[in-house]
Amino acid sequence: MQTTPLSPEDPARIGGFELLGRIGQGGMGQVYLGESPGGEPAAVKVIKPSVVDSTSRLRFAQEIDILKTVWGARIAQLLDADADAEQPWLATEYVEGPDLGKHVMTHGPLPALLVLSLGATIAEGLGYVHKQGLLHRDLKPANILLGPNGPKIIDFGLAVFAASSASLTAANTVVGTPSCMPPEQANGEKPLTSAVDVYALGTVLLFAATGHLPYRASNIHVLFHMVTDPATTPDLTGTPPELVPLLTSMLSHQAQARPTVGEVVQQCRALVEAQGLKLAQARRRLTTYTAAPPEEFLTLLPAPVSQSAVPPAPAPSDPVDAPPGDGTRSAVAQAGESAAGVEPTLFLTSPHQAPPAGPPSQPEPPVLAPQNTQSIQDEQDDPDKKDPGHAQDVPRRACGTGRPAARSLRHSAQAKRTAQQLREAYATRAAF
Known part of the structure; x- marks a missing residue:
């Protein structure tokens, strides 16, 4: 997630979490990047003072109860919360990445x-x-x-x-x-x-x-x-x-x-x-x-x-x-391809319909990108040395050179010729 610096009116600490920056905001609250006393990063959601009333507290308490109930690897987990604080807040697992x-x-x-x-x-x-x-x-x-x-x-x-x-x-x-x-x-x-x-x-x-x-x-x-x-x-x-x-x-x-x-x-x-x-x-x-x-x-x-x-x-x-x-x-x-925008939380604004920024408008032929350099070197040294769970599963993307990306070196004709030459040179010098 992208963070921005805290403003002068932002608190320095909420419920024991030190606030490090702003992550985002909505109609009812502000979300901060926080850190627990033990150094655990967290997304800290705080209700704005201007909207704190009995209804917003009740809805916030319901959200906390629901977060205590849901579970699973695909859910950002609840760390701590206080719906009765002067400024109600909750802290969840911080996920490093964009939405x-x-x-x-x-x-x-x-x-x-x-x-x-x-x-x-x-x-x-x-x-x-x-x-x-x-x-x-x-x-x-x-x-x-x-x-x-x-x-x-x-x-x-x-x-x-x-x-x-x-x-x-x-x-x-x-x-x-x-x-x-x-x-x-x-x-x-x-x-x-x-x-x-x-x-x-x-x-x-x-x-x-x-x-x-x-x-x-x-x-x-x-x-x-x-x-x-x-x-x-x-x-x-x-x-x-x-x-x-x-x-x-x-x-x-x-x-x-x-x-x-x-x-x-x-x-x-x-x-x-x-x-x-x-x-x-x-x-x-x-x-x-x-x-x-x-x-x-x-x-x-x-x-x-x-x-x-x-x-x-x-x-x-x-x-x-x-x-x-x-x-x-x-x-x-x-x-x-270009992407249209997404409306903010809860209420619709005018849809973004920005034109493509940079990518070519014409369809492109399929290309293959070279694998990670280290992976190529490893496979040249030992053709059987592969990472079956990861290296071969990475999407093949085009490099930014403007030229078609080459296949892995171990598959190229040049690599085969070079290997053959090395084997022949080694055989002429071998003592056996």
Whole structure:
């Protein structure tokens, strides 16, 4: 996450956590990067003094109770909290990495293979939430953090128990993020079911794959009409063909027509395995792709390639991340496409529709990037020395030189000739 310096009005310490900088803010609170007395980093959420009242305290206490209930590797865990303090606060696990919305807006949509990995990972995480009888209700790109150990779900401020029809909001008031909200939630129906999170996850995956959400409008009333109108279908423009059936079902207008989170996991797994990979491999590729240090990330993005260059075919054991039948570009090249913005928490603002910043507008042919230099050297020294769990699972991306990336040296004709010459030279000098 990106942090900014503390302002003079910010506290230096909250509940024993030393505050180091600002992470972000919303309508009700401010989020800080904090550090526990033992040196543990934390995201510390504090309610603004201007909105502290009995209702906000009750809602905040509910969020704390829910965070005490949910668990799983994909959930940012609660560390400590105090809903009765003068300024109510809670501290959760700090996840070092951008949220999905910022990543896509900065670097473009994810390759289809990585979208499937993201879908399976988040759907499985939501499954643990649903097992506790809870609903997130506000899943969106900004609430998915891309950490070094994989994506994590944050912000359970709007989460509710699935069987509950109670609400802390005023009558006829709908709270949530309109563009990621399913029709039944937008219509104020209660009680809601786990299908609301499936729909929201569908919007997240659509955004990850294309850079836009299913419905876009400059007027919030028009937007709500589009979401709730059965005749207005979601905009799937730019969606890779293999993702269309899955996203179409997840974004179904009728809640009962959507798959369960378990079925989403299975469908994502089947699509990944159809590309010759295991889901665990795809998950490692996702983490490697999104956790690249900022100073290295630009060199990992696709570069323009001459149309006359013909890249070598990939080895069957390590397929390129390209959709089946797409011969114009690799799926990794899709990361260079432009991305539309994501509306802030709770309420819609005008959708961002910024033009592409830098990446070429024309489709690019598929390219292969060289593997990590150290990995190449290791494999030259010992052809059997490979890292089956990681090195071969990293997405092959184009280097930033503007030339087609070469294959691994141990596969090139030049390397074979050199090796043969060395063997012949050694044989003439050998004493046996």
